[in-house]
Amino acid sequence: MRSPVRLGLAGSLLGLAACSPTLGNAPGPVAGGTLSRGQSAWSTSVPVRFVDNRVFVPVVLNDSVSAVFLLDTGANHTVITPELARRAGIDATTPTTRAKARMAGGQEVDMSVVRLGSISVGTARIANTVIAVYGVMVTDPTGKPIPVDGFLGLDFLARFSTTIDPHAGRLILELPGAR
DSSP: OOOOEEOOSOOSSEEEESOOHHHHSOOOOBTTOOOOTTOOOOEEEEEOEEETTEEEEEEEETTTEEEEEEEOTTOSSOEEOHHHHHHTTOOTTSOSEEEEEEETTSOEEEEEEEEEEEEEETTEEEEEEEEEEOOOOEEOTTSOEEOOSEEEOHHHHTTSEEEEETTTTEEEEEOTTOO
């Protein structure tokens, strides 16, 4: 039996370099708000899918567009595909700014950075944030593509205590200090 895995701030897929300052400090509340002394703990749990030791998470953009993201602790920022941007009504052709990203293999790529109304995982919701738009692709060990709409990065995950429970097939997000 496998135990739940608590994620640290390490990973390997994507990190943005030389970003606009607005990308690093995305404003917006977290669902559940902040806890004050005496309030009960807040958490949310969602089912996840595991493929080749990767975790795929259901997300909702702008309160209406469902998608599947790869949970990526190596990505400093959340990244969505251009196709998902179109489905969510996000104009990636006129980005808020542009940013350079360094891929795991060392290659630098140019990405659009756009404002997003909201991103939610379960009842965890961050409003008025910025994300990157890029044609991400995930493959299995044989090179076969695995459908994915984006990478869920640390700009979202670091706001929570994040636990993956592989036995239950769940991702659990809690507000820091909520235990």
